Each structure stands twice: as structure tokens, then as C-alpha cells.
Amino acid sequence: MxxxxxxxxxxxxxxxxxxxxxxxxxxxxxxxxxxxxxxxxxxxxxxxxxxxxxxxxxxxxxxxxxxxxxxxxxxxxxxxxxxxxxxxxxxxxxxxxxxxxxxxxxxxxxxxxxxxxxxxxxxxxxxxxxxxxxxxxxxxxxxxxxxxxxxxxxxxxxxxxxxxxxxxxxxxxxxxxxxxxxxxxxxxxxxxxxxxxxxxxxxxxxxxxxxxxxxxxxxxxxxxxxxxxxxxxxxxxxxxxxxxKPTAPPGTLIRPMRTDDAAQVLAIYQAGLDTGDASFETVAPTWEAFDRAKLPRHRHVAVDPSTGRIFGWVAASAVSDRCVYAGVVEHSVYVHPDHVGRGIGAALLNALIQSTETAGIWTIQSGIFPENTASLRLHEKAGFRTVGTRQRIGRHHDRWRDVVFIERRSTVAGPE
Structure with a gap:
């Protein structure tokens, strides 16, 4: 005070x-x-x-x-x-x-x-x-x-x-x-x-x-x-x-991501990368690099309010510094492997959609490996559509990978 x-x-x-x-x-x-x-x-x-x-x-x-x-x-x-x-x-x-x-x-x-x-x-x-x-x-x-x-x-x-x-x-x-x-x-x-x-x-x-x-x-x-x-x-x-206040599954609170969440956020990030189907990245970035890349008002965590344990996170980055793309962001959402299936990913996506639309952002986009069917279903339920598949776009663990490009266009922000 x-x-x-x-x-x-x-x-x-x-x-x-x-x-x-x-x-x-x-x-x-x-x-x-x-x-x-x-x-x-x-x-x-x-x-x-x-x-x-x-x-x-x-x-x-x-x-x-x-x-x-x-x-x-x-x-x-x-x-x-x-x-x-x-x-x-x-x-x-x-x-x-x-x-x-x-x-x-x-x-x-x-x-x-x-x-x-x-x-x-x-x-x-x-x-x-x-x-x-x-x-x-x-x-x-x-x-x-x-x-x-x-x-x-x-x-x-x-x-x-x-x-x-x-x-x-x-x-x-x-x-x-x-x-x-x-x-x-x-x-x-x-x-x-x-x-x-x-x-x-x-x-x-x-x-x-x-x-x-x-x-x-x-x-x-x-x-x-x-x-x-x-x-x-x-x-x-x-x-x-x-x-x-964002909705959340029972026993869960969705709140803004904080600096003291860094260790847990990056550990969940690494656990997702270790599956081999989350990203072309193989090692989670440092917190300094993560913090620089993610937009401050659009990073949320799902936590146990009684213990502070983080179950998952979502964050967005600008796709370009050109003003024409001011309303377009790219996002990532990761859930701790022990808490998959509880509705945490859906709640995190909903929080991101709400915060971005409130800020006037009209498009959220991302790329997902086609083998990651759970993520594709999650995003489809959240209103994302498949734009197309970029075939053999990059090498990952010594093999060429396709990427499904998805996006969600807001119905309340941006062009009518």
C-alpha cells in the first residue's frame, strides 16, 4: 500500500x-x-x-x-x-x-x-x-x-x-x-x-x-x-x-505468467520438446530469450492455487514488426504431461483468445506437426482452421517434417 x-x-x-x-x-x-x-x-x-x-x-x-x-x-x-x-x-x-x-x-x-x-x-x-x-x-x-x-x-x-x-x-x-x-x-x-x-x-x-x-x-x-x-x-x-476472470478446470487458476514462474514454465516447455512432436526446437530457450520473444499481456499459466504448481502455459509472439501485421500473433501452448486430458489446454487457449481479442488482435496462428493429432483436435475445438500443409519444410531429428499451418480469425476484432 x-x-x-x-x-x-x-x-x-x-x-x-x-x-x-x-x-x-x-x-x-x-x-x-x-x-x-x-x-x-x-x-x-x-x-x-x-x-x-x-x-x-x-x-x-x-x-x-x-x-x-x-x-x-x-x-x-x-x-x-x-x-x-x-x-x-x-x-x-x-x-x-x-x-x-x-x-x-x-x-x-x-x-x-x-x-x-x-x-x-x-x-x-x-x-x-x-x-x-x-x-x-x-x-x-x-x-x-x-x-x-x-x-x-x-x-x-x-x-x-x-x-x-x-x-x-x-x-x-x-x-x-x-x-x-x-x-x-x-x-x-x-x-x-x-x-x-x-x-x-x-x-x-x-x-x-x-x-x-x-x-x-x-x-x-x-x-x-x-x-x-x-x-x-x-x-x-x-x-x-x-x-x-478466465474459466479454468476444477482446482486450477489461470493467471498472468510471472518471472518467478520461469523454472516451471521452461521445464514444461522442455518436456513437450522431448516428445519429438511439439516443435522443431529441441532445447527450451533461456528465460531471457523467452521473455524477450513473448508479448507481456498474452502469456498465461494454469496453476494449482494452493501450491503454485504450474500445469501448463500459453504465450504469443508478434509475427512481424510491420504495422500491417500488428493484429497477427503466433502462439504456443504446452501442458505438463502429468496433467494432459484435464481441459487445461482448452482453458489456456480460451484465455489467450480473450486477451488477444480484448487487445484488438484479429489472428492467432501457429504450425503443428501432423503427427500431433491431440494438438490439432484441441485447436479445432477452439475455433482454429487448417490453412494448409507445408510439406517437408524442415529437418528434425534427421528426418524431413511436414507442418500443418493453422489460424483463428477473430469475429469481434479486426476486419468484419
Missing amino acids: PEDADKVRASIVERYGRLARAAQAQLQITDCGPQQFNDGGFGAAAYDDTTNLPAGAVRASLGCGNPVAVADLQPGETVLDLGSGGGIDVLLSARRVGPTGKAYGLDATPDMLTLARANAAEAGAVNVEFLHGHIEDIPLPDASIDVIISNCVINLSADKPRVLAEAFRVLKPGGRLGISDVIADDGIDPAQRADAEQYVGCTVGTLTETEYRTQLAAVGFTTCTITRTQTAAEGLHSAIIQAT
């Missing part, structure tokens, strides 16, 4: 404690410029339907959007609201997940928790629970949440990368993030940005759209869409940010 994080946290708790007490006194409260509030971009005005919600929950709404509307909540799911305030989004979520689901609210302000629990009791909501804690240290187990929402709160954190990492940690594989927040234009003048942030109440600072995408990818989310919804001030916008 940054050195001043405790000071920032204390000021935020004090500020929202005052607002909670005002709401308890049945006063209408706002936390942004009055014009933006009146224009309908903030607070309860962002919701289509607040029917049958406690008046106190509606009065205490301080968000910049309606994340519940885009979270696609399903009956039986478990949802977590980061910075739940007076509880309006938790109560709306509880309705959607129904009696077989559960809605958690997490807030650092005791007065807000008191207000939220009173609102839940008034609403008769029994499938909700409000937790005291910080969004940088979520007090829930790994892989325990289906969906995370948040409404104009992440901009208040002094350690936004930690918040996003914690969100990734507690989400189940395939879990979804759907949040409202305020973002800044890329390239905005710093002084103008600071003035606008103060005006709309984002006193700890906003992220730009590019910064949001970069930080989400860095912690492991493989999809990301950002949709602007309202202009908050000049250079600032309220927006819906949606992201997905």
Missing part, C-alpha cells in the same frame, strides 16, 4: 461517516457537483426503478451509475458490492439473485454499515450480509464470488491495483466484474484533471481508460469493455467497466 494510504482511508471514512449520519437524519445527500447530480448522472437518478426500496437507501445513493443493470446477475449467484454505502446496490442485487443466492456489501465506514443494515432490515432482505473492511483487503476467501459490482468507489482508493487484484482473487473462475466508476480522458492536462476530480468528489484520483485496461490485464482479467455513460466534468466521465 502507498505510504499515505492510512491517512487517505481515514479521511474517506470520516467523509462518508458524515454523509451516512445525514442520511440517517432523513436528509438528501450528494457527493458531487450539484449540476451533475441534477442532470441525472449521479445518485439515485441513475436507477430506472427504485420501487419498494427503503427511502433511506435511495437517499444514501452516492454512485455514478447502475452497475446492477449490466452485471447480468442470475438466480443463485453470489455477488459482492465493493463500497456498498447505504446498501442500494446490495438490495437490488439480492432481488436478482433470489433466495438461493447471496449479496454481500463491503464498506469501511461504520456509520454506512449501520445505515445499510437498517435499510436491509426495513426491506426484509434475508439474503444479504454487510461486511466491515477495506476494498484493498477483501475479507472473503479465494474464488468465492460469482460477480463483483461497485458504484463510484474504486476512484476513492489510494491503491487501485491492489483493489483490482483482490477482486480477481475472490472471483470464481469465469467470474465477472461489472462496476461504475469515473474515468479520465487519456492525455488530459494534470491540473485540469485534478480540478475536475475535486469538483465531482474523486478526491483520491481517477484512472484513464487506458490505465484501467492495463491494470485489469495486469492482475489477470482477460476481457475488458469500458462504456462511457455520462460526462461528469470536462475530461471526466462516468463509465461502466466490465471484465472477466
Whole structure:
């Protein structure tokens, strides 16, 4: 955490404690410029339907959007609201997940928790629970949440990368993030940005759209869409940010590849080469050579989250430095021989497809020996097609080998 994080946290708790007490006194409260509030971009005005919600929950709404509307909540799911305030989004979520689901609210302000629990009791909501804690240290187990929402709160954190990492940690594989927040234009003048942030109440600072995408990818989310919804001030916008944690087989986590994975990654690489049907290479490269060749945002590992043991990896390299090929990459996927047949290769390919499409890459390609029928089937199931066979293209272990050239063209990135 940054050195001043405790000071920032204390000021935020004090500020929202005052607002909670005002709401308890049945006063209408706002936390942004009055014009933006009146224009309908903030607070309860962002919701289509607040029917049958406690008046106190509606009065205490301080968000910049309606994340519940885009979270696609399903009956039986478990949802977590980061910075739940007076509880309006938790109560709306509880309705959607129904009696077989559960809605958690997490807030650092005791007065807000008191207000939220009173609102839940008034609403008769029994499938909700409000937790005291910080969004940088979520007090829930790994892989325990289906969906995370948040409404104009992440901009208040002094350690936004930690918040996003914690969100990734507690989400189940395939879990979804759907949040409202305020973002800044890329390239905005710093002084103008600071003035606008103060005006709309984002006193700890906003992220730009590019910064949001970069930080989400860095912690492991493989999809990301950002949709602007309202202009908050000049250079600032309220927006819906949606992201997905990659799916994985039971007992497996897919996350970004790290430097401390090097030994295991290269050992799995060598085990694949030793089969004689993985590549023309016979010896795995050094980590330095591997690291230089692979694109940073498109290298993923499948691991046992309890032990850190790596089951497999996938990575992509640029095929050319010519700008016309900016959206074309070549990939490799390797699974430890002890874990073949568990669906790990398919999950890794899916993560790669998601991360590359999110980055605007339109073609993934590779070459496979025709004898490697398992790899050909795996790629066919993942949407790859055979372009053709390059006959006797190179010598390998003293014999000429054919190579089947495959590719996957994206349906969402690149040319229509």
C-alpha cells in the first residue's frame, strides 16, 4: 500500500461517516457537483426503478451509475458490492439473485454499515450480509464470488491495483466484474484533471481508460469493455467497466505468467520438446530469450492455487514488426504431461483468445506437426482452421517434417 494510504482511508471514512449520519437524519445527500447530480448522472437518478426500496437507501445513493443493470446477475449467484454505502446496490442485487443466492456489501465506514443494515432490515432482505473492511483487503476467501459490482468507489482508493487484484482473487473462475466508476480522458492536462476530480468528489484520483485496461490485464482479467455513460466534468466521465476472470478446470487458476514462474514454465516447455512432436526446437530457450520473444499481456499459466504448481502455459509472439501485421500473433501452448486430458489446454487457449481479442488482435496462428493429432483436435475445438500443409519444410531429428499451418480469425476484432 502507498505510504499515505492510512491517512487517505481515514479521511474517506470520516467523509462518508458524515454523509451516512445525514442520511440517517432523513436528509438528501450528494457527493458531487450539484449540476451533475441534477442532470441525472449521479445518485439515485441513475436507477430506472427504485420501487419498494427503503427511502433511506435511495437517499444514501452516492454512485455514478447502475452497475446492477449490466452485471447480468442470475438466480443463485453470489455477488459482492465493493463500497456498498447505504446498501442500494446490495438490495437490488439480492432481488436478482433470489433466495438461493447471496449479496454481500463491503464498506469501511461504520456509520454506512449501520445505515445499510437498517435499510436491509426495513426491506426484509434475508439474503444479504454487510461486511466491515477495506476494498484493498477483501475479507472473503479465494474464488468465492460469482460477480463483483461497485458504484463510484474504486476512484476513492489510494491503491487501485491492489483493489483490482483482490477482486480477481475472490472471483470464481469465469467470474465477472461489472462496476461504475469515473474515468479520465487519456492525455488530459494534470491540473485540469485534478480540478475536475475535486469538483465531482474523486478526491483520491481517477484512472484513464487506458490505465484501467492495463491494470485489469495486469492482475489477470482477460476481457475488458469500458462504456462511457455520462460526462461528469470536462475530461471526466462516468463509465461502466466490465471484465472477466478466465474459466479454468476444477482446482486450477489461470493467471498472468510471472518471472518467478520461469523454472516451471521452461521445464514444461522442455518436456513437450522431448516428445519429438511439439516443435522443431529441441532445447527450451533461456528465460531471457523467452521473455524477450513473448508479448507481456498474452502469456498465461494454469496453476494449482494452493501450491503454485504450474500445469501448463500459453504465450504469443508478434509475427512481424510491420504495422500491417500488428493484429497477427503466433502462439504456443504446452501442458505438463502429468496433467494432459484435464481441459487445461482448452482453458489456456480460451484465455489467450480473450486477451488477444480484448487487445484488438484479429489472428492467432501457429504450425503443428501432423503427427500431433491431440494438438490439432484441441485447436479445432477452439475455433482454429487448417490453412494448409507445408510439406517437408524442415529437418528434425534427421528426418524431413511436414507442418500443418493453422489460424483463428477473430469475429469481434479486426476486419468484419
